[in-house]
Amino acid sequence: MSLVAEDVVVTYGRRLGSGILSRRRTPAAPALDGVGLTLGKGSIVALVGESGSGKSTLARCLVRMQEPGAGRVSVDGTDLTALRGRRLKDFRRRVQMIYQDPYESLIPRQQVRDIVAEGLAIHGVPRAERDERVREALTAVGLTPVESFLDRRPFELSGGQRQRVAIAGSLVLEPAYLIADEPVSMLDVSVRAGVLSLFGELRRTRELGILLITHDLATAVHVADRIVVMHRGRIVEEGPARQVTAEPAHDYTRALLAATPDLGRT
Ligand SMILES: Nc1ncnc2c1ncn2[C@@H]1O[C@H](COP(=O)(O)OP(=O)(O)OP(=O)(O)O)[C@@H](O)[C@H]1O
Numbered sequence: 624m625s626l627v628a629e630d631v632v633v634t635y636g637r638r639l640g641s642g643i644l645s646r647r648r649t650p651a652a653p654a655l656d657g658v659g660l661t662l663g664k665g666s667i668v669a670l671v672g673e674s675g676s677g678k679s680t681l682a683r684c685l686v687r688m689q690e691p692g693a694g695r696v697s698v699d700g701t702d703l704t705a706l707r708g709r710r711l712k713d714f715r716r717r718v719q720m721i722y723q724d725p726y727e728s729l730i731p732r733q734q735v736r737d738i739v740a741e742g743l744a745i746h747g748v749p750r751a752e753r754d755e756r757v758r759e760a761l762t763a764v765g766l767t768p769v770e771s772f773l774d775r776r777p778f779e780l781s782g783g784q785r786q787r788v789a790i791a792g793s794l795v796l797e798p799a800y801l802i803a804d805e806p807v808s809m810l811d812v813s814v815r816a817g818v819l820s821l822f823g824e825l826r827r828t829r830e831l832g833i834l835l836i837t838h839d840l841a842t843a844v845h846v847a848d849r850i851v852v853m854h855r856g857r858i859v860e861e862g863p864a865r866q867v868t869a870e871p872a873h874d875y876t877r878a879l880l881a882a883t884p885d886l887g888r889t
C-alpha cells in the first residue's frame with residue numbers, strides 16, 4: 624500500500640514577452656527532473672529543500688492537482704491518470720492535502736462544525752452520521768472540549784487551532800495519505816510541536832502515510848522516518864532521518880544542516 628512517484632518530470636513554460644496576450648512560451652529548466660518517491664502507509668517522509676526546489680510541485684503531482692509531463696504517479700499500483708468516476712472520487716477522499724496557511728483554506732464565515740463536515744457531505748455520508756464523525760475528528764486533533772469549538776468561525780481561533788481544524792476536516796474522511804505542504808511554517812514555535820506530534824500520533828494510531836514538506840531539518844529529523852532532500856528539481860539525497868542528518872552525503876544537505884544550529888552534530 625503506497626503512493627508512488629516514478630521518474631516524474633514537470634516543466635513549466637516561460638512566457639516570451641510581457642504582454643498578457645503573449646502566448647509563446649519557451650521551456651524553462653524543469654521544476655521536477657526525474658523524481659521518484661515512495662510514501663508507504665504508517666510512515667512519515669520529510670521532504671526538505673530550498674525555496675523553488677520543486678517540493679510543492681511534487682506535492683501537487685501526488686494529489687493529482689497537476690499532471691506530470693513524463694513519468695508516473697500511482698496509488699496502490701494504479702496509475703492516477705487511469706482513475707475516473709467513483710475511483711477518482713475515492714482517491715480524492717483517501718489522499719488529503721494540508722496547506723501552509725489554514726486561513727486561506729478555510730471559509731471565513733463557516734462554523735467549525737460545517738467546515739469539518741463539508742467533505743462528509745461531498746462524499747455522501749448521511750447527515751445523521753456526520754455530527755458524530757465531526758466530534759471524533761475534533762477530539763483526534765485535540766480541539767476539546769469539542770462543544771466549545773463547534774460554533775466558532777476561523778477568525779475566532781488561533782493559528783494553531785485553525786490548522787487543527789483543517790487537519791480535522793481531512794481526517795474526518797479517513798484518508799490513507801496526508802500531503803502536508805509546510806503545515807507548521809506559519810505557526811508560532813510554541814504550537815508547532817503540538818501539530819507535529821499530532822502527525823506522529825496519526826501515523827501510529829491510523830497508519831497514515833504522511834509527506835511532510837518543510838524547510839526545517841530539525842523538524843524533519845524530529846518526526847520523520849525518512850528524509851528526502853531536493854535541490855533544483857532533483858532528489859539529491861535520501862535515507863533514514865538520523866542517517867541523513869548524522870552523515871549528510873550531499874553538499875546541499877550539509878549546508879542545510881549548518882543552517883540548523885539546534886540540531887548540532889550527533
Ligand atoms: N504555476 C507555475 N508556473 C510557472 N512556474 C512555476 C509554477 N509553480 C512553480 N513554478 C516554478 O517551479 C519551480 C519549483 O516550484 P515549487 O513551488 O515546486 O518550489 P518549492 O520547493 O515548493 O518552493 P517553496 O519552498 O518556496 O515553497 C520554481 O522555479 C517555481 O518558480
Ligand SMILES: [Mg+2]
Binds near residue numbers: 804
Ligand atoms: Mg512550496
